[in-house]
Amino acid sequence: MTQGPWTAWPVVEPQEGRLGARPAPMPGGGESGPARLRRLLLRSVPAAAVLYSVFADHHPGGPVEGLAAAAGVVAVGFLIRAFHRATRLQAAWASTGCAALLLAVAGLAEWRGFTVAAAILAFGCSIVGMQRLPLALGAAVLVVGLGGWVLVTHQSWLGAVLTLGASSLGGYVLRAEGEQRHRLRIQERAARAAEAESAALGERARIARDIHDVLAHSLSAQLVHLEAARLRIEQEEPGPFRDQILQRVVAARSMARDGLAETRQALSALRGDMAPLGDYLREVAASDGAEIEVAGIPRPVPAEASQTVRRVAQEALTNVRKHAPGARVRIDLTYGEGELVLCVRDSGRGGGGAAPAELASSGSGYGLLGMRERAELLGGTLDAGPDGAEGKGYRVRLRVPA
CATH class of the missing domain: 3.30.565.10 (Histidine kinase-like ATPase, C-terminal domain)
Structure with a gap:
């Protein structure tokens, strides 16, 4: 199926600096104690506050209802985790199923008198759906979740419009912010790669200058001296010793010339102008x-x-x-x-x-x-x-x- 603006999945990446995000590992190979404690507090304190608000709003009527409420809290935790994983894997059916179950639990909580829990689940599922699902699917989750909550709580038409509009806008802003962050990360990685390439080219240019100033100059000087030696030897009287020395000088000159040519090729390779x-x-x-x-x-x-x-x-x-x-x-x-x-x-x-x-x-x-x-x-x-x-x-x- 061709993906369009309404059917495309948003980009979802781990976010550095996000509230409760795992910090980078320390050079020693582990996470420091204070950092681990801060991360634990950032995760546990909001969860404890939500649980307190839920049960302060409505006390269970007995041990059975209390156990059922505790089991419901555990089940909701697993459903939220499954919903989060399904959206990261971009699994449409799994994401839809988890969202439907969460909204069903919200309806059950409202029926049993847990109004705060129902509101948290309805609003949270709707906003996260707009943020992490394709727009068509996220809009459907938002309309079903918040539309049902508006009907159950008997909101006025103005309150219903404001609720749906503010929630959809909030979810879409979070979605756009995540995609913008992803684009900035891509640009940052490209900038780092360009910087590394520029540094490598600068180092290669420096090496090329050193080779040119030392090796190429030395080989050129050797060629001049060997050519002068060859011309001088050729002026001597022919003989076995003279011919042997001339042959060695000619061979050395040939090797110096080949070395100079290969050095120039290496310089061209370093400068990228081969x-x-x-x-x-x-x-x-x-x-x-x-x-x-x-x-x-x-x-x-x-x-x-x-x-x-x-x-x-x-x-x-x-x-x-x-x-x-x-x-x-x-x-x-x-x-x-x-x-x-x-x-x-x-x-x-x-x-x-x-x-x-x-x-x-x-x-x-x-x-x-x-x-x-x-x-x-x-x-x-x-x-x-x-x-x-x-x-x-x-x-x-x-x-x-x-």
């Missing part, structure tokens, strides 16, 4: 002469998942260059429902050599073993193994939630 994942993979594939295909509808993904895909793609291509130079490589990226799937395949060595075995480390310094652990931290998986009918090629497959 290139789209598909564009990055196409650029990497073009530089390595690999084929690439992107399936699914591209969408923004979390920075952690995007960075993991980039690292795994980079590591897989590094392993291909290291263990199967000249092999054909294909990269497949799939935007699935709630996940990203990356698959990097190579055709293997031209002579049908074995698949790479050194997966724990590579020239980039990360290694597929580290990437597998990183994927598992995100709730994903990484599989690597021989590919193809003859097992000549190799396949790396990553799946991460995104």
